Amino acid sequence: MIITLKDGSTRAYESPMSVLEIATDISGGLGRMATAGEVDGKVVDLRTIVDKDCELNILTFDNSDAGKAAYRHTTSHILAQAVKRLYPEAKCAIGPAIEDGFYYDFDMPSLNREDLDKIEKEMKKVIKENHKLEYFELPREEAIKLMQEADEPYKVELIEDLPEDAIISFYKQGDFTDLCAGPHLMSTKAVKAFKLISSSGAYWRGSEKNKMLTRIYGTSYTKKQDLADRLAYLENIKNRDHNKLGREMELFTTVDVIGQGLPLLLPKGAKMVQTMQRWIEDLEDNEWGYVRTKTPLMAKSDLYKISGHWDHYKEGMFVMNDNEEAGKETMALRPMTCPFQYYVYKNSQHSYRDLPIRMGETSTLFRNEDSGEMHGLTRVRQFTISEGHLIVRPDQMVEEFKGCLALAKHCLQTLGVEEDVTYHLSKWDPENTEKYIGTPEEWDEMEGAIRDILTELDIDFTEDVGEAAFYGPKVDINAKNVYGKEDTMITVQWDSLIAKQFDMYYIDQNGDKVRPYIIHRTSMGCYERTLAWLIEKYEGKFPTWLCPEQVRVLPISEKYIDYAETVAKELKKNGVLVTVDNRSEKIGYKIREARKARLPYWVVVGAKEEEEGNVAVSSRFAGNEGVKPVAEFVDQICKEIRTKEIRKVEEQ
RNA sequence: GCUUCGAUAGCUCAGGUGGUAGAGCACUUCACUCGUAAUGAAGGGGUCGAGGGUUCGAGUCCCUUUCGAAGCUCCA
Numbered sequence: 001m002i003i004t005l006k007d008g009s010t011r012a013y014e015s016p017m018s019v020l021e022i023a024t025d026i027s028g029g030l031g032r033m034a035t036a037g038e039v040d041g042k043v044v045d046l047r048t049i050v051d052k053d054c055e056l057n058i059l060t061f062d063n064s065d066a067g068k069a070a071y072r073h074t075t076s077h078i079l080a081q082a083v084k085r086l087y088p089e090a091k092c093a094i095g096p097a098i099e100d101g102f103y104y105d106f107d108m109p110s111l112n113r114e115d116l117d118k119i120e121k122e123m124k125k126v127i128k129e130n131h132k133l134e135y136f137e138l139p140r141e142e143a144i145k146l147m148q149e150a151d152e153p154y155k156v157e158l159i160e161d162l163p164e165d166a167i168i169s170f171y172k173q174g175d176f177t178d179l180c181a182g183p184h185l186m187s188t189k190a191v192k193a194f195k196l197i198s199s200s201g202a203y204w205r206g207s208e209k210n211k212m213l214t215r216i217y218g219t220s221y222t223k224k225q226d227l228a229d230r231l232a233y234l235e236n237i238k239n240r241d242h243n244k245l246g247r248e249m250e251l252f253t254t255v256d257v258i259g260q261g262l263p264l265l266l267p268k269g270a271k272m273v274q275t276m277q278r279w280i281e282d283l284e285d286n287e288w289g290y291v292r293t294k295t296p297l298m299a300k301s302d303l304y305k306i307s308g309h310w311d312h313y314k315e316g317m318f319v320m321n322d323n324e325e326a327g328k329e330t331m332a333l334r335p336m337t338c339p340f341q342y343y344v345y346k347n348s349q350h351s352y353r354d355l356p357i358r359m360g361e362t363s364t365l366f367r368n369e370d371s372g373e374m375h376g377l378t379r380v381r382q383f384t385i386s387e388g389h390l391i392v393r394p395d396q397m398v399e400e401f402k403g404c405l406a407l408a409k410h411c412l413q414t415l416g417v418e419e420d421v422t423y424h425l426s427k428w429d430p431e432n433t434e435k436y437i438g439t440p441e442e443w444d445e446m447e448g449a450i451r452d453i454l455t456e457l458d459i460d461f462t463e464d465v466g467e468a469a470f471y472g473p474k475v476d477i478n479a480k481n482v483y484g485k486e487d488t489m490i491t492v493q494w495d496s497l498i499a500k501q502f503d504m505y506y507i508d509q510n511g512d513k514v515r516p517y518i519i520h521r522t523s524m525g526c527y528e529r530t531l532a533w534l535i536e537k538y539e540g541k542f543p544t545w546l547c548p549e550q551v552r553v554l555p556i557s558e559k560y561i562d563y564a565e566t567v568a569k570e571l572k573k574n575g576v577l578v579t580v581d582n583r584s585e586k587i588g589y590k591i592r593e594a595r596k597a598r599l600p601y602w603v604v605v606g607a608k609e610e611e612e613g614n615v616a617v618s619s620r621f622a623g624n625e626g627v628k629p630v631a632e633f634v635d636q637i638c639k640e641i642r643t644k645e646i647r648k649v650e651e652q
Numbered sequence: 653g654c655u656u657c658g659a660u661a662g663c664u665c666a667g668g669u670g671g672u673a674g675a676g677c678a679c680u681u682c683a684c685u686c687g688u689a690a691u692g693a694a695g696g697g698g699u700c701g702a703g704g705g706u707u708c709g710a711g712u713c714c715c716u717u718u719c720g721a722a723g724c725u726c727c728a
Binding site: 112198207208215217247255257308317365367373374379470483520556558559585587591593596602606618 | 656663686688724727
């Protein structure tokens with residue numbers, strides 16, 4: 001047989017050989033490093049016998065994600081073996097490799113750090129014992145019997161749910177056998193460095209209706225240093241966490257008696273949000289053809305009954321006076337702006353010539369999230385988004401949808417975060433149709449249209465089932481927080497269904513009433529969430545135009561406070577956010593504080609500067625920027641703010 | 653909502669086995685009037701998240717509750 005390797009070279013073998021044997025034949029080193037193989041694009045075990053011509057790629061921990069996964073998957077089996085030894089009553093559920101590590105779920109009492117340390121010790125023993133991992137397959141009945149005898153009910157359930165023709169495979173290592181599709185390393189000793197990170201609860205099969213199991217998270221590496229680096233990184237990212245840094249920098253806070261998910265934006269945080277809001281509103285209205293609306297924050301339940309929210313999402317709304325006490329109406333705080341803007345549209349009759357109509361609103365929304373869901377500024381019960389609805393003719397839909405994506409891209413670019421997002425086509429779940437309105441045909445058409453647009457725009461995207469809004473599919477633009485968790489930052493939604501519910505129409509050339517299509521979209525998403533994102537992205541060192549304090553004037557001593565105030569006044573006159581540090585402190589102390597506050601610029605003024613009408617400029621981008629006339633500095637910083645420049649730190 | 657962990661001064665934290673609360677920073681006052689990452693001194697500040705219980709006595713032990721963190725589930 002002829003084996004074609006990754007580099008295009010070929011090797012010929014007389015008889016069938018395992019992946020491991022071929023890897024070892026290529027080089028002893030590769031044989032030792034190999035964690036799995038890839039035959040004609042399919043990931044396989046090292047034990048897999050290759051018996052015909054194929055393309056073969058030897059996977060290692062370092063050269064591929066699948067290679068890492070095999071390594072960590074074996075680590076998770078070592079974990080399971082150790083747990084079963086220490087806690088014989090524990091039942092095994094599942095234990096896959098994940099990005100940056102692995103986990104294993106057990107039905108057992110919860111664990112604290114001490115328990116994890118004990119388990120780690122036992123794992124080290126298992127590794128040292130150097131068990132071979134042996135692969136074997138069983139027919140369905142025997143597989144079920146084996147797991148029943150082992151008293152592993154979760155494994156039995158997993159086998160029973162496998163398709164009839166599935167190969168049911170196991171890996172045995174010493175006294176531990178686990179149902180597993182593999183691939184796996186050859187022996188436990190191959191795992192060189194690992195750490196159990198944490199434990200928590202996790203529902204069996206991801207459903208809250210099922211029992212909560214105990215999940216143990218861990219990670220493993222081939223080099224001790226890599227593990228140490230990873231642990232240091234995990235420790236370090238806490239310093240970027242917006243929920244910590246944002247509070248430290250006095251951008252926001254929360255108060256017990258005000259409630260969960262209700263952050264208070266402090267003056268600095270509020271200023272940043274104001275800066276973004278003014279930018280977005282002007283951008284939309286002046287350059288992207290939007291009109292502005294301002295609609296109520298609450299409405300009678302009747303409105304939500306028409307929109308479908310009452311049926312689909314009442315649980316997520318803050319409803320007031322639901323039982324109609326004292327003859328008062330039932331009201332609800334709005335969880336979205338859609339129907340309000342529809343009534344703006346319906347206020348007058350529209351010709352086909354009027355469309356598209358693009359309505360923008362800086363919209364405050366209320367969502368009654370479950371108590372465990374709240375997080376800093378990213379998951380809150382009241383937030384404000386750059387919301388908008390476009391009412392368009394069907395023939396305009398594609399162009400307008402593209403326009404919304406272009407605006408979103410422009411916003412991302414301006415904030416300097418374009419590289420950090422992923423695009424998703426969020427589709428409905430055909431298995432769960434009662435969650436949605438519309439027919440399968442309508443959904444196919446809407447999803448197909450979005451797919452075509454994204455493909456045409458050459459945007460990389462994934463397709464996510466069950467992520468659509470109840471009225472239509474959408475493009476979600478997501479970003480990861482420092483912990484790797486994804487949040488939707490921007491959304492553009494296709495809706496050809498709702499207009500009917502609200503009896504929206506326009507008059508076409510023939511004088512007939514026609515249903516418009518609707519695009520629900522945000523240009524830059526939710527201001528609170530975006531602020532959180534920027535805090536983490538920039539570690540609090542924001543682009544100058546977004547900074548709540550752009551310059552601080554530092555008089556050398558109290559004698560120069562008057563001149564400092566003059567300088568500040570000149571900057572303020574030009575729209576620069578400036579303060580004066582007029583405390584009776586040494587200049588070194590004031591500079592230290594200015595740096596600690598992550599200010600973009602601080603200017604020192606003393607006798608020399610006052611005499612000549614200068615300022616001594618320093619910045620976090622370039623350090624000392626020299627002494628220059630006030631007017632020159634004003635010009636410089638105003639230009640940077642006006643152009644929304646994202647100035648880079650210069651190498652020293 | 654579920655599992656686990658946590659809450660001590662504005663912030664970061666220390667307070668074996670129960671004996672009546674402490675540090676650094678911050679804040680206030682005074683002195684210093686200063687040239688590029690912390691001037692010195694003095695002072696104020698806590699019903700130890702809240703409520704209940706055990707006890708002669710609770711920051712410490714138990715229960716309830718509120719808020720916070722990680723994960724799960726959810727996220728129009």
